Amino acid sequence: MGMDKRKVLVVHYASPSGQLSEVVQHLTGPLTQADGIDCRHVVLRSREPQPFPWPILRFFDTFPECIYMDATDLEPLELDPEERFDLLVLAYQVWFLAPSLPTTAFLKNPTGKAVLKDTPVVTVVACRDMWLMAQERTKTMLAAAGARLIGHIALVDEAGSVGSFLATPLWMLTGKRGPLLGGLTPRAGVAQEEIRASRRFGQRMVEALRDDRALDGNLLRGLAAVHVNTRLIATEKTAQRGFLVWGALLRKLGPHGARARQPVILVYIVFLVLLLVTVLPVSALLKTLATPLMRKRIAAQVAYYSGPSGE
Numbered sequence: 001m002g003m004d005k006r007k008v009l010v011v012h013y014a015s016p017s018g019q020l021s022e023v024v025q026h027l028t029g030p031l032t033q034a035d036g037i038d039c040r041h042v043v044l045r046s047r048e049p050q051p052f053p054w055p056i057l058r059f060f061d062t063f064p065e066c067i068y069m070d071a072t073d074l075e076p077l078e079l080d081p082e083e084r085f086d087l088l089v090l091a092y093q094v095w096f097l098a099p100s101l102p103t104t105a106f107l108k109n110p111t112g113k114a115v116l117k118d119t120p121v122v123t124v125v126a127c128r129d130m131w132l133m134a135q136e137r138t139k140t141m142l143a144a145a146g147a148r149l150i151g152h153i154a155l156v157d158e159a160g161s162v163g164s165f166l167a168t169p170l171w172m173l174t175g176k177r178g179p180l181l182g183g184l185t186p187r188a189g190v191a192q193e194e195i196r197a198s199r200r201f202g203q204r205m206v207e208a209l210r211d212d213r214a215l216d217g218n219l220l221r222g223l224a225a226v227h228v229n230t231r232l233i234a235t236e237k238t239a240q241r242g243f244l245v246w247g248a249l250l251r252k253l254g255p256h257g258a259r260a261r262q263p264v265i266l267v268y269i270v271f272l273v274l275l276l277v278t279v280l281p282v283s284a285l286l287k288t289l290a291t292p293l294m295r296k297r298i299a300a301q302v303a304y305y306s307g308p309s310g311e
Contacts, residue, residue, distance in 0.1 A: 005038040006209040007084070009115065012091035012124075013044040013102040016052030017171070019189050023126045023155060024091050026195050030202035031089075037209055044102040047073040053175035058257075060265050063096035064247035065256055067240070069137060071105040081114035087205065087215060088116065088147070091124040094134040097240050099141075107141035117146040120215040122153065122205070126190050128164045129156040129229050132305050133236045151220040151309045153201055154227070158191035161232065165276070201225065217308030225309035228302045231287050242275065 008031050012024050024041075031039040051058065065072070092103035099107070106112040123138055125131045131154050142149050157164040164186075171177050171188035178187045200223055208219055246268050253260040291298060302311065 005036055006086045008037060008039045008087045008089065008205070008209070009079075009085040010039060010041045010089045010091070011044065011106060011112075012041075013046075013093065013100055015093055015100070016050055017189075020091055020093055020126050023124065023190065023195050023198060024089075027091075027124060027153070027198040027202050028089060029199055030206045034206045034210070037206060042078060044077075044106055045075040046102050046105075047075060052172075054172050056173055056269075057262055057265055059172060060269055061250075061256060061261055062101070063243060064250040066096040066098040066101060066104075067243040067247045068251065069098060069104045069108075069141075070101070071108045072101040074102060074105045074109065077106070077109060077111045079111050079115055081111045083115065085115065085119055086209060088119050088121045089124060089205075090121055090138075091126070092134075092138070094125055094127040094131050096243055097130060097133040097236060099134050099138050103138070104141070107138070107145060113145040116142065119147055120150045121147045122151040122201075122219070123149065124153045124155075124201075126155045126195075127157070128168050129161055130232055130236050130239075131156070132228070132233060133240045135305075149308060150216050151225065152307075153198070153220065153225045153309065155190045155194055155198060156227075157189055158194065159186040159188065161229065164188060220309040223309070224311065226306045227311055228305045230291070230298050230302060233301055233305070234287050239275075242272075246271075 008028075010024060010028050010031075012020055014021050028039060028041075031037055064070075090103070090106075093100040095101065098104070107116070121142055123135065123142075125134065127134075135152060135154075139149060157168060159167050167178055167180070167185040167188040170180055170185055174180070177189055178185050201220060204220060204223060207213075208215060246264075250261050250264055250268075253264060
């Protein structure tokens with residue numbers, strides 16, 4: 001009798017922009033094509049589909065629920081809570097320094113939690129280079145579900161921190177990746193060559209499953225799965241605190257979509273722009289200047305945030 005097939009579950013939210021689905025297709029290609037591996041894809045679908053491009057007020061009206069991780073309503077999951085998998089790949093977007101609402105909903109869903117329990121998980125993000133706080137929140141929810149995080153992959157925008165500052169929001173609000181404004185803003189999103197190169201992660205997973213290796217934190221070591229931009233650690237923490245304060249205020253004014261929120265959202269947008277062009281660049285500069293004095297602490301931060309895959 002032949003060996004039973006190894007079972008892999010791939011879960012992601014099919015974002016309207018299509019980028020995450022493209023990443024998932026390339027990254028998991030080796031798993032889908034491999035003999036001896038049953039690779040199943042489950043696409044999360046929200047009962048309230050997200051628009052694309054986003055109307056600006058609706059875009060910013062989403063952040064209170066994101067930062068407080070209020071689970072959105074999902075279409076029924078096509079999963080048996082009793083079914084077990086050898087490996088689960090969870091690909092998600094970052095929305096306002098938190099996992100996307102459909103991702104949060106999956107991680108808090110009883111069926112999702114049942115499938116995650118005692119299962120090795122690799123998380124994947126495709127986003128700007130601010131993913132650290134979102135991954136921390138994802139780690140917390142995975143731990144609450146009893147999952148074992150064994151790897152993380154972060155694919156970030158090719159434009160970098162400065163270039164994507166305008167390029168990514170314009171992509172979300174106009175539906176155009178760019179370059180825009182006569183070349184003033186670069187092309188938004190992860191570079192195509194980086195997306196295609198993500199097959200190496202899927203190939204490593206295939207090798208580990210075929211060879212019956214232990215699925216642990218060594219799985220993606222040496223593949224440059226993540227890069228921690230140390231200048232953004234303090235920036236993300238500061239921005240997260242701001243999101244929590246403003247998010248709490250907006251939630252008191254009513255649920256998502258409430259008219260009472262809209263004037264405050266307009267004020268918040270102005271505040272956010274001022275914050276991004278003044279306080280956060282200064283914070284990043286001070287972090288850069290202090291780097292020589294904080295080498296040990298920075299090295300510890302990189303080791304922590306890049307775990308378990310490592311840089």
